[in-house]
Amino acid sequence: MFDESAERAVIAAAVFDDSAVVDIASVITPGDFYVSAHRAIWQRVVQLHAAGTPIDAVTLGDAVRDDGHTVLAGQIALDAFTAANAASYARIVSDWSRRRAVVAACQQAIAGATSSEPGELIADLAGRIEAAGEQAIGESLDMHTVMTRLMGEIEQASQTGDDGLVGVRTRIPMIDGALGGLCPTRLIVLAARPSIGKTALSLQIAVNAARDGVPGGICSLEMGETELAARMNAYHAGANFTRLMRGRSDALDRMVSAWRSDQPGTWPLHLDVDTYGLAGIEARITSWKRRHGIRFAIVDHIGLVEVEGDKSPYDRVSLVSRRLKKLAKRLDIAIIAVAQLNRALEKERRKPTLADLRDSGNIEQDIDIGMFLHVDPDDMDAQPVPVQVGFLKNRTGRRGWQREALMFDGQCQTFREQAVGYGGPS
Structure with a gap:
């Protein structure tokens, strides 16, 4: 499933006028060629152009x-394109390459x-079909x-006012002040040891x-x-989570009372609790963007995301962070990726560092913001x-550890600032 004449024509055009390489490279990559020999020859064309070497039948050969493609390169150079x-x-x-990608996804x-x-x-x-439809080369500006x-x-x-927030407000002043809100294209990692409140904080931001x-x-x-x-x-509602899950009347009464003024059923939030593969998560978030115009997405947590192939935990998380960053840019949304750090930090009685995040994959270079939570063991x-x-x-x-701590009420799943002006429930 390919067009041999078009593949040869691309190479011949570059030989005829090497300035055409720029125009061609803005549309396709070597991987778009179906014939392996054509792919190898085009890679050499790109290398010659990058080195400033004139491209003709002799230099390409x-x-x-x-x-082992000297003869074929010579024949293509003589094609009348x-x-x-x-x-x-x-x-x-490019069109044939994407058709093959769709067929492969279906197979x-x-x-x-x-x-x-x-x-x-x-x-x-x-997710696979969505990826196949993407242009390999980005927009030239x-x-x-x-x-x-x-x-x-x-x-x-x-x-936006004196605070200058350009992103989605979290209504937690400490976070909004540091981040400017949840800004489009940003990948934000929220990292902590287990049982520190990562999920609670991400849900509070979403609500x-x-x-x-x-x-x-x-x-x-x-979950x-x-x-x-x-x-x-x-x-x-400011209700006790455990008592709410057990159907206790006091917690239910608080929830129902809160519903009278603000009905959660009307919130523009969308949940997916059944998709575990990376491609599926990408497809789900893309669908939410197209259908509902979401401005942020939360993935909790990235250590559980499944990817294809026999990859080490380090490589798996690295792949997830890279793809989520690309997704945030493509959809123009903020993505919060919740990450779990090793419990060994608790034994060492120290605050986490970026190095602890590196141990969970090559995330540091992909993320725009690394937000860490820490609770002293005492x-x-x-x-x-x-x-x-x-x-x-x-x-x-701004970077670094904040002077004031957030106060986490685990019973009500609520983070509060010690400062006046907190935007959550009283």
Whole structure:
């Protein structure tokens, strides 16, 4: 399933006029060629162009000599194709490449049809087809366009008030002040040891945004929908989470009372608790963006995301973080990726560092913000629990551990600031 003439035409056009390489490379990559010899020859064409070496039958033939394609390169160089149509030839090659990707995705889905759950199978297939439809090469921008977009963002920030928040408000002043809200294209990692309150904090952020009318999505790989709903309602109503889950009347009364003024059923929040594969999660978030216009998504937690192949935990988490960052940029949304740190930190009685995040995969270079939570072991039994917050990576704001701790009421799944002006339930 390919067009041999178009593949040869692309190479011939570059030989005819090596300035065409730029136009072609903006449409396709070597991987788009079906014929392996064509792929190898095109890689040499790109290398010659990058080195500033003129491209003709002689230089190209010499470059592919070790690949064993000298004769074929010479034959292609003699093909009568014009460089004026180079981009059109490249689009033909690109179209066939994407067709093959769709076919491959369908074949893989068929192969797994008898061993996968239907919902997971559909989500995985949707993710693969979505990836196949993406352009391999991004948009080329001139400086006029870049500066126009920059001024648009600055103007938007100037109209938001004195706080200058341009992203989705979390209604937690410490976080909003450090991050400027949940800004589009940002990948934010929320990391801590188990049982520190990572999920509670992410849900509190989601509820606060939803109560402001901001649509968002939550992919939970650890909890079911009813537990998530109970945690959100415990925060919303200030009810005891455990008593709410056990149907105690006092907790139920508080929840029902809170519903009278703010009905959670109207919140623009969307949940997925059944998708575990990376491709499926990408497809789900993409679907939420297209159908509901979400402005943020939460993945809890990335250590449980499944990927294809026999990869080490380090490589698996690295792949997840890279793909989530690309997804945030492509959809123009903020993504919060919850990450679990090793319990060994508790024994060492120290605050986490970026190095602890590196142990969970090559995440540091992908993320825009690394937000860490820490509880001193001596404070674990306190009520509420003082939780220290550190912004150990922050591309656009202040970094370091914050002077004041957030107070976490685990019974009501609520983080509060010690300062006046906290935006959550009283």
